[in-house]
Amino acid sequence: MSSDSSQSPPSPDRRGLIAFAWVWVGVPLAYGLYELVRKATQLFTG
Amino acid sequence: MFKPPLESALGLSGTQSALPFQLAIVMLGLSAAFGGTLVERNGPRWAMTVALICFSSGFLLSALGAATEQYWLIVLGYGFVGGIGLGIGYISPVSTLIKWFPDRPGMATGIAIMGFGGGALIASPWSAQMLESFGADNSGIALAFLVHGLSYAVFMLLGVVLVRVPNSAPEARGTARQAPAGPQVSANQAIRTPQFWCLWIVLCMNVTAGIGILEKAAPMxxxxxxxxxxxxxxxxxxxxxxxxSAANMAGRIGWSSTSDLIGRKNIYRVYLGVGAVMYALIALFGDSSKPLFVLCALVILSFYGGGFATIPAYLKDLFGTYQVGAIHGRLLTAWSTAGVLGPLIVNWIADRQEEAGRHGASLYGLSFVIMIGLLVVGFVANELVRPVDPRHHIPAPKEADRVQRQQSESA
Known part of the structure; x- marks a missing residue:
């Protein structure tokens, strides 16, 4: 990351926002990956 | 996902039902090419707002079209309006992330472009489940379009609210105003350089080679x-x-991040050179070993994804961050070209070979030879890439003014 943002850790309220943003993106992505793995295993089992 | 239900619900032919999706890809390329300069000028928040409005309203228009059985509204909504949202949304995070990770541009562009692949990964099963729940008639499709439009609006809104370019404004640092290091070239000037057209050929050849597998993967x-x-x-x-799909997505973040370590020119040597070897292995020995066939195809697809993700970082190395989003947008016309070229080659040759009475692996032999030839052309184009002549660079104060203006707007 750029030097500006890496000089000080994020404040507690920002940490909550960052965690929320990760969940916001991570949950749908985890669903997509789960479905992908489920389908991909058919190559070996189907 | 929507193609077969649209055909049965609205009585469309295969060619007709493909129209909104083809138009969306064409509009993606055109809006990225022509809207790139606006994205650079107005900043990522403006760009993401435009992308949100276009993408969501495209779905809402399509919902109206499906509900009233007016197919032209689906073409206009999903294809035209939604396609503009796709193009602006595709390029807007790229230059922003490059600015956040100036020392890791390959990783930055890998994250941005992987998002596009990740989106397809989520949307595909989600849309299928929705059609299963709502039904595949016109009212079920309309409801699915409506839920898509509203959900994307909500999800993209968080991106609009949070996105910002790094705060390196001179007032914040208390330092003298500085332009970014390295060469800086405008988008209008970039398309006048041989480097831009070499990279255009590199991207076009690499994408065509990937489509060579993707287009007919299951029958192949x-x-x-x-x-x-x-x-x-x-x-x-x-x-x-x-x-x-997994290899494609992993290649986007994995190979693009690797390019930060081994260099952009070297990674494209790998994509194009090793890609050609993989095609040769499939052509020569693919039908004798399933693991070899699968492995080679996975490597080719990871290079396909890697090629998409690394190209903005390559552009940044050559042309700087000044208008890298706009230059990237213009380069995406190579994708549109490959999107036509790749399927055309593979399908046309497979059809001719079938007419000639061939079957099995021999249906694809000639296509693979052509793909190897195209990869060699791309390899040579990559070898011809040199640093941009200083006469194309912009004066430093102009760039510093632009950076300062954008940061104050997005702060």
Whole structure:
């Protein structure tokens, strides 16, 4: 990351926002990956 | 996902039902090419707002079209309006992330472009489930379009609210105003350089080679092993296609990040050179070994994804961050060209070979030889890339003014 943002850790309220943003993106992505793995295993089992 | 239900619900032919999706890809390329300069000028928040409005309203228009059985509204909504949202949304995070990670541009662009692949990964099963729940008639499709439009608006809104370019404004640092290091070239000037057109050829050839596998992945693996003792079933072929998607996505972040370590020119040597070797291995030995066929196809697809993700970082190395989003947008016309060229080559040759009475792996032999030739052309174009002549660079104060203006707008 750029030097500006890496000089000080994020404040507690920002940490909550960052965690929320990760969940916001991570949950749908985890669903997509789960479905992908489920389908991909058919190559070996189907 | 929506193509077969649209055909049965609205009584469309295969060609008609493909129209909104083809138009969306064309509009993606055009809006990225022509809107790139606006994205650079107005900043990522403005760009993401435009992307949100276009993408969501495209779905809402399509919902109206499906509900009233007016197909032209679906073409206009999903294809035209939604396609503009796709193009602006595709390029807007790229230059922003490059600015956040100036020392790791490959990783930055890998994250941005992987998002596009990740979106397809989520949307595909989600849309299928929705159609299953709502029904595949016109009111079910309309409801699915409506839910898509509203959900995307909510999800993209968080991106709009949070996005910002790094705060390196001179007032914040208390330092003198500085332009970014390295050469800086405007988008209008970039397209006048041989470097831009070399990279255009590199991207076009690399994408065409990937499409060479992607376009007919399921029938290809079935045909290759049709006469073997272990033929590939329809469900196994679907698993193979899913595995290719995973390789495509992993290649975007993995290879693009690797380019930060070994250099952009070297990574494209790998994509194009090793890609050609992989095609040769499939052509020569693919039908004798299933693991070899699958492995080579996965490597080719990871290079396909890697090629998409690394190109903005390559552009940044050559032309700087000044208008890298706009230059990237213009380069995406190579994608549109490859999107036509790749399927055309593979389908046309497979059809001719079938007419000639061939079957199995021999349906694809000639296509693979052509793909190897195209990859060699791309390899040579990559070798011809040199640093941009200083006469194309912009004066430093102009760039510093632009950076300062954008930061104050997005802060």
């Amino acid at each position: 693996i079935t045909d290759f092993f049709a006469d073997s003792s272990t033929p590939v079933s329809v469900t196994a072929a679907a698993g193979f296609v899913a595995l290719l």
